Amino acid sequence: MEVVAEKPGRVRNCCLCNLRKAALKRPKTLQQICRECFYEVFEEEIHRVIVDNRLFKPGERIAIGASGGKDSTVLAYVMAELNRRHNYGLDLFLLSVDEGITGYRDDSLETVKRNEIQYGLPLKVVSYKDLYGWTMDEIVKMIGLKNNCTFCGVFRRQALDRGAALLKVDKVVTGHNADDIAETVILNILRGDIARLGRCTSITTGEDGPIPRCKPFKYTYEKEIVMYAYFKKLDYFSTECIYSPNAYRGFAREFIKDLERIRPRAILDIIKSGEDFRIATSTKMPEQGTCERCGYISSQKWCKACVLLEGLNRGLPKLGIGRRGIDNERNSRKTIENKQCGSLDF
Amino acid sequence: MQLTLEFGGGLELLCNSVKIHSVDVDHKVGEEKVQLTMKDLLAWVRKNLIKERPEMFMKGDSVRPGVLVLVNDCDWELSGQLDTILEEKDVVVFISTLHGG
Numbered sequence: 001m002e003v004v005a006e007k008p009g010r011v012r013n014c015c016l017c018n019l020r021k022a023a024l025k026r027p028k029t030l031q032q033i034c035r036e037c038f039y040e041v042f043e044e045e046i047h048r049v050i051v052d053n054r055l056f057k058p059g060e061r062i063a064i065g066a067s068g069g070k071d072s073t074v075l076a077y078v079m080a081e082l083n084r085r086h087n088y089g090l091d092l093f094l095l096s097v098d099e100g101i102t103g104y105r106d107d108s109l110e111t112v113k114r115n116e117i118q119y120g121l122p123l124k125v126v127s128y129k130d131l132y133g134w135t136m137d138e139i140v141k142m143i144g145l146k147n148n149c150t151f152c153g154v155f156r157r158q159a160l161d162r163g164a165a166l167l168k169v170d171k172v173v174t175g176h177n178a179d180d181i182a183e184t185v186i187l188n189i190l191r192g193d194i195a196r197l198g199r200c201t202s203i204t205t206g207e208d209g210p211i212p213r214c215k216p217f218k219y220t221y222e223k224e225i226v227m228y229a230y231f232k233k234l235d236y237f238s239t240e241c242i243y244s245p246n247a248y249r250g251f252a253r254e255f256i257k258d259l260e261r262i263r264p265r266a267i268l269d270i271i272k273s274g275e276d277f278r279i280a281t282s283t284k285m286p287e288q289g290t291c292e293r294c295g296y297i298s299s300q301k302w303c304k305a306c307v308l309l310e311g312l313n314r315g316l317p318k319l320g321i322g323r324r325g326i327d328n329e330r331n332s333r334k335t336i337e338n339k340q341c342g343s344l345d346f
Numbered sequence: 347m348q349l350t351l352e353f354g355g356g357l358e359l360l361c362n363s364v365k366i367h368s369v370d371v372d373h374k375v376g377e378e379k380v381q382l383t384m385k386d387l388l389a390w391v392r393k394n395l396i397k398e399r400p401e402m403f404m405k406g407d408s409v410r411p412g413v414l415v416l417v418n419d420c421d422w423e424l425s426g427q428l429d430t431i432l433e434e435k436d437v438v439v440f441i442s443t444l445h446g447g
Contacts, residue, residue, distance in 0.1 A: 011420055011424050011425055012424070021420070022420070022421075022424055023419065023420050023421060023424075024420075024421035024423070024424070025421050025423040025424055032424055070355070070443070179443075222412075222443045223414060223443060225443075226355065226414055226441055226443045227414065227421070230354070230414075230416070230439070230441060231419075238354070238355045238356040238442070239356060239359065240356060240359075253412075253444065254411070254412075257410075257411035257412040257444075258411050260411065261411045
């Protein structure tokens, strides 16, 4: 056991093994546990989530959406570990999106490249420049710092799908954690976005589409992910995007963190409330179709990425921003279907 | 009192991008040295190390919710948070969980 001068008498023994000094308090259970027991319960809980929800089948090819940040780094590490330990029989890949943001994504991609070697997982990088002809730096130069996150969010979602198609994977896993999901439930309630509220707590989404996505960290607290990365000395990148204040999400985030301090279970409770929402069968939901231009899934004539891209290429970057889209006939009805939903990634 | 303070998860950006700081902190009331608690240390850090956006680090007299604190690699929620008493050569780590994933 590693010992750093512990405060004598103050910190109790681990309530699981009763052998070693506790190293952290679990937000989920308030248990005080040592590092070794923490690794075990952290990994085993994720394994249970994977098994109970039948997230994978043996032989599947799985892309791990990797940004170089804490969540995806821990996800890559844990997925590789569980795949070995429990013989999932999965072929794992790292998939990164290069938005073309100098001083931010170029640095975090270096982290992902190190992860490729450290965890022995092949890496594929897809760039906005290759997919759309524009880097985020160029987009910001044209449109300024307002609404740039909308472009980035819409483009990233598609880029991940296109990268997944290139890798011929069966599924994409992302590092969205319990805190992120609770935050999104709150945001979707505030926005009145019924369609997204209905699906943002699903552990797997897009099963009707070409490449489903799932979130093995759905019930994993951010605190534990960061503690795990810290104790294991995992190599991750943690600088805020130079372009993104993303203020609205920031408020929801702060609210969740304030709640967590008072009562950590609140995060799981919000997710539970989100899961238990039932939408009246009389509510009209958007029909999923395909984009007439690029074939990507879309509830409109053109998908959001094509609308935004058209605006950029015609020098009218405001197209697709705000409530009015481009010549989308289906868009003319004033119903819940045509609410704009910003750049949420769920 | 010699302490090592470490900032991570993006918090280092608030103190000139320096992650590890070896500091000498004494807490005195009048002429008399008194025990240094985490509460005192946070006030000291805010005054002496944080160069910008202190609201990213603190809220009220504690750290901002979402900032993890470890004293000698032990979660400060186990040692009494603000009331944790610091000793010579302690290592205090602050990690933000608020930066992107």
